[in-house]
Amino acid sequence: MSDIAFDTRIDHHIGNLRKLLTPSGLFLASSNEVTTGYDKAWLRDNVYEALAFEYAGDWAVVEKDYHTLLDIFDKHIDKINWAVTNKPFESWQFIHARYNPETLEEFWESWGNKQHDAVGAVLFKLADFELRGHSMLRNEQDHRTVQTLIHYICNVEYWHDADSGMWEENEEIHASSIGAVVAALKKWQEVGTMDVDQDAIDRGMEALNNLLPRESESKFTDLALISLIYPYNIVDKDMAQQLVDNLTYHLEKEHGVLRYKFDAYYNKNEDGYSEEAEWCFGLSWLAIAYKQLGNEEKAREYLDKATKTITRDGTIPELYLSHTDEYNENTPLGWSESMYVVALYEVEGSNDTADPHRHNR
Numbered sequence: 001m002s003d004i005a006f007d008t009r010i011d012h013h014i015g016n017l018r019k020l021l022t023p024s025g026l027f028l029a030s031s032n033e034v035t036t037g038y039d040k041a042w043l044r045d046n047v048y049e050a051l052a053f054e055y056a057g058d059w060a061v062v063e064k065d066y067h068t069l070l071d072i073f074d075k076h077i078d079k080i081n082w083a084v085t086n087k088p089f090e091s092w093q094f095i096h097a098r099y100n101p102e103t104l105e106e107f108w109e110s111w112g113n114k115q116h117d118a119v120g121a122v123l124f125k126l127a128d129f130e131l132r133g134h135s136m137l138r139n140e141q142d143h144r145t146v147q148t149l150i151h152y153i154c155n156v157e158y159w160h161d162a163d164s165g166m167w168e169e170n171e172e173i174h175a176s177s178i179g180a181v182v183a184a185l186k187k188w189q190e191v192g193t194m195d196v197d198q199d200a201i202d203r204g205m206e207a208l209n210n211l212l213p214r215e216s217e218s219k220f221t222d223l224a225l226i227s228l229i230y231p232y233n234i235v236d237k238d239m240a241q242q243l244v245d246n247l248t249y250h251l252e253k254e255h256g257v258l259r260y261k262f263d264a265y266y267n268k269n270e271d272g273y274s275e276e277a278e279w280c281f282g283l284s285w286l287a288i289a290y291k292q293l294g295n296e297e298k299a300r301e302y303l304d305k306a307t308k309t310i311t312r313d314g315t316i317p318e319l320y321l322s323h324t325d326e327y328n329e330n331t332p333l334g335w336s337e338s339m340y341v342v343a344l345y346e347v348e349g350s351n352d353t354a355d356p357h358r359h360n361r
Contacts, residue, residue: 006348010056013337013344016315017052020334022101025064030318030330038330041101043069043118044166047125049334051231052341055349059134066129066136069122072104073145084151094156095119097168112164114171117227119153120180124232127187147194153181154200159207165216166224167259172216176224178208183232208234213242215260221246222260223282229289237293244289247282255309255320255327257282268322275322280309284339291346303347306340316340 020028022041027049030038046065053061073080073095080095088094094114096106106113126146129136137143158181165174182204189196212235215222226247229240251258256278259265264272287302310316316336317327 006344010341010344012314013316013341014052014056014058016332016337017049017334017341020049020332021061024101024104025061025068026099026101027065027334028101029335030333034329036329038333040098040107042098043072043095044097044115044121045335047118047121049338050125052338055342055345063136066122066126067138068104070136070138070142070145072099073149074141075104076106077145077148080148080152084148084155088156094163095152112168112171114163115165115168115177116153116156116158116161116163117166117174117177117180117224119149120158120177120182120184123149123153123184124180124187127184127191128231130191130193131187143193146188150185150188150194150196154185154197157203159200159203166227167263167265170218172218173207173211174216174224175208175211176215176222176227178204178211179228179232179234182208183228183234186234212239213246219260221250223247223251223257223279223285224259226282226285226289229292230285233292240289240293244286244293248286251282252286253278254323255325256280257286266319266321266328268324277319277321277328279319280306280316280327281333281336281339283309284336284343287343288339288346291343296347299343299347303343306343309336310340 017027020031022028026041027046028039029042029045032039046069050062050065083093091114092108096113097115097118098107098111099105100107123146126136137146159178160173162171162173163177164171165177182201185196185201185204188194189201214220215225225243228235228243235243247257250261258276259279261276262273263276266277268275283302283306287299287306290298290302311327311331315332318330318333318336320327
């Protein structure tokens with residue numbers, strides 16, 4: 001394990017994340033200097049990037065981020081209301097995944113914008129904050145917006161509606177997307193302040209259980225499945241262990257975890273068939289998952305592996321090219337930085353510092 005002090009490492013990687021913050025409070029996915037298009041704000045990335053600040057107890061950053069996420073939905077509420085009362089059938093009719101961090105406008109180019117898990121992620125955390133006594137809802141308008149989002153995700157029948165999923169690619173029915181939404185609906189049902197359709201929960205759980213341990217029809221295992229363990233905690237311990245075992249056996253590499261077999265994104269082989277990229281945050285995610293499973297030894301092992309992905313300038317990339325020390329331009333990736341911070345708190349922090357909600361008490 002690194003001989004650098006725990007607090008020093010936390011401060012350094014939180015500092016890397018602060019550089020991705022915009023005046024609106026939203027995080028960029030990566031530096032605004034990159035040419036890859038990662039100088040935008042993703043719904044999903046903002047949820048994961050804010051986790052580090054939640055663990056660090058910096059609630060000003062978390063609140064500003066979620067308030068602006070709510071402002072995004074409110075800005076586009078007419079579109080969302082239409083999808084509540086009608087059945088969307090074109091990708092652009094669904095809630096988009098990426099926004100301009102200053103104007104909060106959608107990016108309209110084709111991008112696999114139909115991503116139910118991103119909506120589920122925001123709803124899940126908003127409910128989680130309610131239960132922890134740290135509400136992000138400022139007024140009645142925010143309450144109405146959340147209720148509209150719940151009606152929206154149920155009306156699109158997320159349990160059997162193919163979406164582009166966490167990796168924004170071909171539309172399929174994804175276990176990780178179903179899990180994100182059903183976890184969110186169950187959380188809001190627990191909060192008790194929103195109208196949540198029990199039938200939508202039951203259908204979601206049935207669809208999820210029928211699909212697991214697969215991610216989708218085309219993917220036996222997938223890095224996205226770890227979200228069902230953390231943050232969603234929507235599978236039992238036996239299934240969680242099976243998901244981790246499948247992932248480490250089939251997808252783990254030296255510098256990270258493959259998203260899935262035959263992933264073409266940054267594939268080093270010209271045919272795109274093999275030599276898949278190795279995603280750094282997969283190692284931190286596995287450390288967190290093993291901690292959730294109560295396996296301290298494995299959790300520390302994977303935190304150590306994650307630490308080895310840090311570059312000489314102290315940043316964590318999106319990915320390394322297959323079997324090389326070459327990383328891509330999306331460095332630092334906010335998601336990678338945040339998951340590493342969470343893993344540090346979970347694995348090396350005390351019982352108190354590993355609780356991201358300790359400052360609520």
